[in-house]
Amino acid sequence: MGKNPKFETDAIRIQAEQSHHREHSVPIYLTSSFTFENAEQGAAIFQGKEKANLYSRFSNPNTSEFIQKLCIMEHCDDGVATASGMAAVYTSLVANLSQGDHVLASKDIFGNSLFIITNILPKMGVSYTLVDVDCNAEWENAIRDNTKILYVETPSNPTLKLADLEYIGQLSKKNGAIFIVDNCFATPYLQQPMLYGADLIIHSATKYIDGQGRVLGGAIIGSEKYTAICYDFLRRTGASLSPFNAWVLSKSLETLALRMDRHCSNALKIAKHLEKIPMIEKVIYPHLENYPQFELAKKQMKLGGGLVGFEMKGGLDAGKKFLNSLKLHSLTANLGDSRSIATHPASTTHSKLTEKERLDAGITPGFIRLSVGLEHIDDLILDINQALSV
Numbered sequence: 185m186g187k188n189p190k191f192e193t194d195a196i197r198i199q200a201e202q203s204h205h206r207e208h209s210v211p212i213y214l215t216s217s218f219t220f221e222n223a224e225q226g227a228a229i230f231q232g233k234e235k236a237n238l239y240s241r242f243s244n245p246n247t248s249e250f251i252q253k254l255c256i257m258e259h260c261d262d263g264v265a266t267a268s269g270m271a272a273v274y275t276s277l278v279a280n281l282s283q284g285d286h287v288l289a290s291k292d293i294f295g296n297s298l299f300i301i302t303n304i305l306p307k308m309g310v311s312y313t314l315v316d317v318d319c320n321a322e323w324e325n326a327i328r329d330n331t332k333i334l335y336v337e338t339p340s341n342p343t344l345k346l347a348d349l350e351y352i353g354q355l356s357k358k359n360g361a362i363f364i365v366d367n368c369f370a371t372p373y374l375q376q377p378m379l380y381g382a383d384l385i386i387h388s389a390t391k392y393i394d395g396q397g398r399v400l401g402g403a404i405i406g407s408e409k410y411t412a413i414c415y416d417f418l419r420r421t422g423a424s425l426s427p428f429n430a431w432v433l434s435k436s437l438e439t440l441a442l443r444m445d446r447h448c449s450n451a452l453k454i455a456k457h458l459e460k461i462p463m464i465e466k467v468i469y470p471h472l473e474n475y476p477q478f479e480l481a482k483k484q485m486k487l488g489g490g491l492v493g494f495e496m497k498g499g500l501d502a503g504k505k506f507l508n509s510l511k512l513h514s515l516t517a518n519l520g521d522s523r524s525i526a527t528h529p530a531s532t533t534h535s536k537l538t539e540k541e542r543l544d545a546g547i548t549p550g551f552i553r554l555s556v557g558l559e560h561i562d563d564l565i566l567d568i569n570q571a572l573s574v
């Protein structure tokens with residue numbers, strides 16, 4: 185566990201070992217491999233009898249530092265850094281599944297994660313069932329004897345629905361399944377799924393963990409029983425995180441708490457503002473009092489997060505007009521950046537799904553997702569008002 189009582193301190197103070205240069209800021213270890221003192225040591229490291237860096241596809245001081253910090257923040261035993269969030273999703277599933285297994289997942293998850301479950305896993309002889317993330321009875325009814333993995337994203341992308349982590353965690357334990365949670369939207373600062381029975385946690389570090397839209401990266405952390413399997417799969421298949429990206433991401437963790445406080449306070453103010461605008465049909469934000477899962481959101485999430493969803497009256501045309509009128513917000517595919525971003529999921533992130541799959545996931549034509557950044561709240565509201573012509 186952590187060296188200090190509060191993880192914000194560990195996020196700043198944990199560092200890879202200093203070199204003989206006594207640097208204050210950790211350098212980037214741009215090396216493919218590491219030397220052995222002699223043949224015996226080489227053999228011991230190769231055989232796993234001595235724990236040390238060997239080759240950067242396996243581990244590197246920068247990736248280890250990044251994972252060590254994340255594990256403390258998430259209350260996890262161990263983990264592995266991946267080249268992207270999708271590499272983490274794919275590895276966590278494929279490394280732990282065999283032909284004949286069944287996966288139970290929520291319908292509204294990131295489009296590419298859904299694609300892996302519905303298009304790639306079946307080619308390996310793995311079946312699946314999709315359920316509504318917020319309906320506990322559906323989870324219970326769909327579980328089978330061969331269900332090996334329960335997979336959720338909470339809050340979900342992009343509709344911001346919540347999974348009841350404690351309920352699904354208990355269901356998973358009762359049935360001896362592995363409970364995987366994509367915690368990318370909440371980050372470890374707002375929500376720690378291990379406390380509710382998760383076995384593995386996924387991060388797209390590309391989002392809030394980087395926080396400035398610079399690098400791709402991911403992580404799988406959790407209980408050692410399952411992270412060891414993921415580590416073995418990853419070191420053989422190769423989607424490891426580069427030392428440079430790990431260095432950026434580890435540095436970014438130093439400011440995660442501060443940034444998330446500002447993302448969340450800006451997002452709550454915007455959600456409350458949008459609620460008052462007549463041309464907005466509905467606003468979705470987990471810490472709004474009229475949010476359907478408000479009590480659950482308060483229980484699981486320290487704050488409501490940096491994403492706000494809303495439905496425009498006037499559907500697709502109104503949504504497009506809004507996006508085209510924004511001056512400050514960026515139109516781009518990412519989220520969790522210091523710069524605010526507006527997205528129209530039906531025509532971008534979720535465009536590869538069929539219309540039925542989109543509607544099943546709650547993505548209607550007029551749905552807009554805002555990733556609320558760190559700019560001054562007054563400027564963000566001015567931009568939204570002018571784009572809505574209010």
Ligand SMILES: Cc1ncc(COP(=O)(O)O)c(C=O)c1O
Pocket residue numbers: 268269270271273294297337341366368369387388389390391400401402
């Ligand atoms: C919830 C969620 N999980 C995983 C991913 C994939 O992450 P990456 O783009 O780093 O591969 C994304 C990307 O948007 C996401 O939103």
